[in-house]
Amino acid sequence: MLRRIPSVDELLQQRVLAELSQRIGRESLVALARGVLAELRTGVATVRGRKTLANPAAAFEVAAIEARIADEAERLLTGSLRGVINATGVVLHTNLGRAPISAVVAERIGRIATRYSNLEYDLDAGARGARDVHTSRPISLLCGAEAAIVVNNNAAAVYLVLAALARGGEAIVSRGELIEIGDGFRIPEIMAQSGANLREVGTTNRTRLADYERAINKNTRIILRVHRSNFKIVGFAAQPELKELCALGRRKRIPVYEDLGSGCLADLRGFGVEEPVVRESFAAGADIVSFSGDKLLGGPQAGIIAGRADLVAKIRRHPMFRALRVDKLTIAALDSVLGHYIIGTLDEVPILRMIRASTAEIGERANRFVAELAQRLPADAAKLEVRDANSVVGGGSTPGQSLPTRAIAVRGTRHSAKELETRLRRPAKGTPVIARVEKNLVWIDLRTVFAEQEADLANALVWALGE
Ligand SMILES: *Cc1c(COP(=O)(O)O)cnc(C)c1O
Numbered sequence: 001m002l003r004r005i006p007s008v009d010e011l012l013q014q015r016v017l018a019e020l021s022q023r024i025g026r027e028s029l030v031a032l033a034r035g036v037l038a039e040l041r042t043g044v045a046t047v048r049g050r051k052t053l054a055n056p057a058a059a060f061e062v063a064a065i066e067a068r069i070a071d072e073a074e075r076l077l078t079g080s081l082r083g084v085i086n087a088t089g090v091v092l093h094t095n096l097g098r099a100p101i102s103a104v105v106a107e108r109i110g111r112i113a114t115r116y117s118n119l120e121y122d123l124d125a126g127a128r129g130a131r132d133v134h135t136s137r138p139i140s141l142l143c144g145a146e147a148a149i150v151v152n153n154n155a156a157a158v159y160l161v162l163a164a165l166a167r168g169g170e171a172i173v174s175r176g177e178l179i180e181i182g183d184g185f186r187i188p189e190i191m192a193q194s195g196a197n198l199r200e201v202g203t204t205n206r207t208r209l210a211d212y213e214r215a216i217n218k219n220t221r222i223i224l225r226v227h228r229s230n231f232k233i234v235g236f237a238a239q240p241e242l243k244e245l246c247a248l249g250r251r252k253r254i255p256v257y258e259d260l261g262s263g264c265l266a267d268l269r270g271f272g273v274e275e276p277v278v279r280e281s282f283a284a285g286a287d288i289v290s291f292s293g294d295k296l297l298g299g300p301q302a303g304i305i306a307g308r309a310d311l312v313a314k315i316r317r318h319p320m321f322r323a324l325r326v327d328k329l330t331i332a333a334l335d336s337v338l339g340h341y342i343i344g345t346l347d348e349v350p351i352l353r354m355i356r357a358s359t360a361e362i363g364e365r366a367n368r369f370v371a372e373l374a375q376r377l378p379a380d381a382a383k384l385e386v387r388d389a390n391s392v393v394g395g396g397s398t399p400g401q402s403l404p405t406r407a408i409a410v411r412g413t414r415h416s417a418k419e420l421e422t423r424l425r426r427p428a429k430g431t432p433v434i435a436r437v438e439k440n441l442v443w444i445d446l447r448t449v450f451a452e453q454e455a456d457l458a459n460a461l462v463w464a465l466g467e
Helices: 008-012 015-020 026-042 062-078 103-113 133-143 154-166 187-194 209-215 242-252 278-283 309-317 328-343 350-356 359-376 417-425 451-465
Strands: 044-047 050-053 147-151 170-174 180-182 197-201 220-226 256-261 288-292 303-307 382-391 403-412 436-438 441-444
Touching: 008 015, 008 026, 008 062, 015 026, 015 062, 026 062, 103 328, 133 147, 133 278, 133 303, 133 328, 147 154, 147 309, 147 328, 154 170, 154 187, 154 220, 154 256, 154 288, 154 303, 154 309, 170 187, 170 209, 187 197, 197 209, 209 242, 220 242, 242 256, 256 278, 278 288, 278 303, 288 309, 303 309, 359 382, 359 403, 359 451, 403 417, 403 451, 417 436, 417 441, 417 451
Parallel strands: 170 197, 170 220, 220 256, 256 288
Antiparallel strands: 044 050, 147 303, 288 303, 382 403, 403 441, 436 441
16 A cells, blocks of 8 residues: 555646646645655554554545645645634624624724834834833723733733732632633633732632731732623622722722723623623722723734733833733734724724624514525525524623524525534535524524625525535
């Protein structure tokens, strides 16, 4: 079998690969071919002292090898990161890139990215400037903070705040807030990495102000409050108000830091999203607050640290800041998104428009979509129905809450719901569609589908419901 493996030269003379070499550099193609051949060779295993093939014999056919190389080359040419249609109704879908940004913001990124900029240049003084100025002013203004800096994400923000303000000392946290966010982000572990010693107080369900007060000693550096972004404690539960905690901190001269996670800048409670607004944390007396740029703020991935000027300056001076800072593309995006908040054009922030869309509006879109789709489908291909359902904000925010929506329940006659979901996700051509399967139906929630994606979505459904 191994002797039958063709040489790289022989392979590159095959029709498909010869054609591909017009579109992809020869060196890349050779490297791809070598990689595939190496995989085939290592597919030989020794079982009970005898060499056997882990690959089926068919994998050694020249045509099969050629197809495999071509497949990998095509994937390299198109790039594996691609756009998808999010029909799940999960607005901040962590696996689908969290917050999409508006075209205005994308244009701004493009303008800054493709030219030189005053990223770290003070145009008035004609001298070196700081990159922080571009974001610090709008963030401070919108949050009611004295100063702000931006790092790679909120996980980095938590680490940096603790490292800069509590290293070698104690950080007090309630046992009800020792959370895991996902992907290995756990407060106790971040705390250990930062060099701060975790001082747990209270119990899982109840922590009193007196618990914090009793724990304060000469080694206490910070009181940390972590917003319960992705879970709820219900029943016999209590925790002090942030205001009370801040009053205690002030009395004992201990800074209070709130990790807010979701970072809501606009009040969304009128739209069924029960999330605290950043400004309220400062009104309650918090000294430092950190939150994500790509959760409810609706901007790029970033971690925002805002608060008292002296503390922010101290965090800014920490040597790790340089390792965690953001690049000009993120600054351009953030600055541009914050502009929407300052001007008050909240519907220009895609996730805010999605969250604030009414059930009636989504229902009308769904009815229109179904009517048009039905005309393109054979009468017996599917049953389409617009029904009451729930969207969620997601992305580690608003646990246990949902937004009422009108979703399209799809039942295909030729495919099961699971098959249909797979076909939508892996279409022969066009944009992949991510949809939910529930009660043996595929659910399409237009809340998270952009209007300009509807034609692609319809094409995908027509194809997926077909033979
Ligand atoms: C989401 C979240 C984080 C992590 O933020 P990223 O921007 O995803 O790194 C940290 N703390 C809380 C409370 C969160 O909700």
